[in-house]
Amino acid sequence: MTSIYFVRHAQPDHGWEDDITRPLSDAGLEDSKKVTKLFRDYKIDCYISSPYKRSVDTIRESSAEKGLPIHEDERFRERKSGVGGNNMEMFHKRWSDLNFCEDGGESLSMVQKRNIEAILEVLNTHKDKNIVIGTHGTALSTILNYFTPSYNCNDFLRIIDFMPYIIRLDFNGTTLVGKEELLIIKKEFKGKK
Template sequence: MTKVYFVRHAKPDFSIKDDLIQPLTEEGKNDCRRVTEFLLNRNIIKIFSSPYKRAIDTIKDFADIVGLEINIIEDFRERKIDSIWIEDFDKFAKEQWNNFDYKLSDGESLNEVQKRNITALRHILKENVNENIVIGTHGTALSTIISYFDKDFNYNEFERIKNFMPFVVCISFDGENIIKIEEFTLK
């Protein structure tokens, strides 16, 4: 059995509008210790992450303590909404969950996000059979992964977990077949 611990980043500083470099708040930095404590005795052998600073920083303390490198996987990045900041995120998110192909002119649909995340995940599953790994991720990216395996995961479920930061979801696999999904809130 392969266990993948998806770690959704801790609370970011929303005043920084550049998604790639958005840092964690002080609260978020403090919450990273909870992530470390949670992961410490899970026999993790590899760590992967989105290239976004908040995802990397959330798992960096753990990586440093256990002496593992964080392998950056571009395809685990968060969804691109558009080239401009969207003020009414809730309205936009609901529209995307109602239509997985909906996107703004310079953005990605949830279908596109899901496809690239699942492709990257499949590659990692093939290379890490029967191991425990960590993937630093984001709320929407993680939600599209969960919805791929659990068709009951919809907009309401996305809304339910939207403010869980940090948040860990452990998905257990037999090959590429899902065995179970477990959620862990670290507050």
């Protein structure tokens, strides 16, 4: 069995404009220590992350404790947000039509396609291993939707304030055989109006 521990990043500094280099807030840095503490009890074979700073920094201390590098994979990055992309109306529009996207943004189906390509590669390359993947709320939600098609906008909105959030997905080959939420820390997501 292969287990993937998806870690949605801790709370970022919402005042930071650039999405790629946005750091964790002071509270997010503190909460990332809870991620490290949780993984002390697990055998981890590999760390992979979105290249976005907040995702890497959420798992950095844990990977250092295990003496393992973090392999960055661009396919796990957050959804490219276009004009007016982070509000309740747009969240509902995107989830009711996975091919919909605002001007300059990515659709959920585009995000899902690149994430699932990466996940299938990870499952084939790291068979019967325990892998930590640093990710984002929307990216993770598209992964969960792929493996559990009933996952919808309400499920996405349920986790929107969970930063960090850890869920383990267990696979037999590429078939999902189990999942468990391991860590939920509620912090307000500032983009939902």
